[in-house]
Amino acid sequence: xxxxxxxxxxxxxxxxxxxxxxxxxxxxxxxxxxxxxxxxxxxxxxxxxxxxxxxxxxxxxxxxxxxxxxxxxxxxxxxxxxxxxxxxxxxxxxxxxxxxxxxxxxxxxxxxxxxxxxxxxxxxxxxxxxxxxxxxxxxxxxxxxxxxxx
Numbered sequence: 001x002x003x004x005x006x007x008x009x010x011x012x013x014x015x016x017x018x019x020x021x022x023x024x025x026x027x028x029x030x031x032x033x034x035x036x037x038x039x040x041x042x043x044x045x046x047x048x049x050x051x052x053x054x055x056x057x058x059x060x061x062x063x064x065x066x067x068x069x070x071x072x073x074x075x076x077x078x079x080x081x082x083x084x085x086x087x088x089x090x091x092x093x094x095x096x097x098x099x100x101x102x103x104x105x106x107x108x109x110x111x112x113x114x115x116x117x118x119x120x121x122x123x124x125x126x127x128x129x130x131x132x133x134x135x136x137x138x139x140x141x142x143x144x145x146x147x148x149x150x
Contacts, residue, residue: 006076006077007032007033007070007073007076007077007078008032008033008034008077008078008079008080009030009031009032009066009069009070009077009078009079009080010030010031010032010034010079010080010082011028011029011030011062011063011065011066011079011080011081011082012028012029012030012031012037012062012082012083012129012134012136012137013026013027013028013055013058013059013061013062013081013082013083013137014026014027014028014055014058014083014084014085014134014137014138014140014141015027015045015051015052015053015054015055015056015057015058015085015141016051016054016138016141016142016144016145017045017049017050017051017053017054017145018145020050020051021048021049021050022047022048022049023044023046023047023048023049023145023148023149024044024045024046024049024050024051024053024054024057024144024145024148025042025043025044025045025054025140025141025142025143025144025145025146025147025148026042026043026045026054026055026057026058026060026061026140026141026144027040027041027042027043027058027061027137027138027139027140027141027142027143027144028040028041028042028058028059028061028062028065028137028140029041029062029136029137029140030062030065030066030069032069037136039065039069040136040140041061041062041065041140042140042141042143042144042147043057043061043144043147044144044145044147044148045057045144045148046148047148050102052085052087052088052100052102052103053102053103053106054141054144055083055085055087055088056088056103056106056107056110057106058083058137058141059081059083059088059092059110060106060109060110060113062081063081063110063113063114063117064113066079066081066117067113067116067117070117070120070122071120077120077121077122077123078122078123078124078125079117079122079123079124079125080125080126080127081124081125081126081127082126082127082128082129082133082134083126083128083129083134083137084128084129084130084131084133084134084137084138085128086128089126089127089128090128091103091107092107092110092111092114092126093126
């Protein structure tokens, strides 16, 4: 049995921290059916945050945007969340345990958003991608760092 979805929404996310910990930003963008990106987002995360925390903020940013995008559409949607952080992707999949007190609330927030998407009938998948395939999200995350300097 195959689950053919008519719309595939790709969410790419990344985080950046200058100093790790240091000033941090998050970025995400969304593509629909391989076209786009049609929505690009970046935000400042904080003055003293780790890269892993920024990665999670990027995932949350992208998941929030995906939720707003898919909510009015039909249930024949697949959201594929892609990031270059193996740690974040595997923890979001539930395959690796999260023990960091700094990351647990972020993981829980991401899981809430995933549950909201699934409650709409959306199939949510996660993929680890090489850094080179995530360059646009990386650029957005670095723009987020710069927003904190403004």
